[in-house]
Amino acid sequence: MRGNLEVQSAPSRTGGRDVLIVGHDATETDLLTTTLELAGYRVAGTAGTGFEGIEQLTRRPFDLVVWDATLPDLKEVARGRRIPPEDRPPLLYLITCEYLHTLLPVLGRGREDYVTKPVRAAEVLARAQILLRGRHSAGEAGEAVYGDLVLDAVGCQARRGSRALRLSPAEYRLLRHLLANAERVLSKEQISRHVWGEFRASEAIEKLVSRLRLKVDREEPALIHTHRGFGYRLGRTRH
Template structure:
């Protein structure tokens, strides 16, 4: 893959997936590149939205890390949708002030986000989850509980024949609950897993409530509150 003038060429000490970093802040761009390269990814970079789109239309990448606060995002559907044939998964970087503009546009499986300032471990974790959705797994490997099934290839879920329209955070929470079925998970445990940091109780309660509304439309209910302790997943009495 050849780099255009002014672009950072792909570089890495490994042979991992190709990741394009689109970030205007030099400090963010350098931290992202160093973090990803140290994990074995091949990294290319663009300093703006227009430059990023140009690279995506002329070269193949396995994943994009895209700063949703770039000034020229407004010329590209405000940076919320990257409309390309066979476009790779996108990890958006965004500040809390802009988060409400991004969340309605996120789709399960192909997009996720982290808030700035971000941490290296969180970036690597989100990248791994998004790339995992591009890999092929046998259907027998799908996590399930009764009639609830998670498809880790597409990062989607269904209960019986009914698909669940989950946000990335809801999917991460549901998977965490399912793989720990029967165990009480505290709000702190849930917050650390879903967001990689601690959130207020109200934020966790709202997330659990939204997920419960989507999952527990049928009987039996699977998400239960243990007051003073946290939440537990599974059929009552199991």
């Protein structure tokens, strides 16, 4: 996993924000600690179980929590004590692709995002930056924003600019997955397993992407792009 670490020390733009890492894999925690600290964050706490993570959150404030969604005690945590939304920092889940369909907010309502395992340094830093920027912007909790594209996770709605996007459940899940992985190419298999929880034929995925593109990309610039032989990406046009 150390081979994924490609972060160079640079002047901090994070303001030394405090991060809590909750995970049971010591190697992964070490990688995340090094990645975040090289980028200028302070890893102010670590926890090996969900209950330890909750305990730390109740004792002191953090600016961001990185939380392993495969923790064995996650269900027990969900049934126990929750953090009030006004007190809960942004939350970045770590999860494997096959368990994406099980990912539900378990710490109470608030801003959250995820990255898939094995973790990549650049992706963790990018998602952390977006979560922290959103915390201090005018956007409401539960919104994912990319340019003029906004997804409201609370109301399961989306809009581009002032225009509402009337999405089917499958289109909504696809858009959320693309937004959560903005600027990253997703394979058809990744998309299929996230949207339907199983692998489906290429034709079904292509039709779904086409329907979503017709709704999202009525305005310029186009945001949904095809990378032939690889998959699909939400982001700006690459030159």
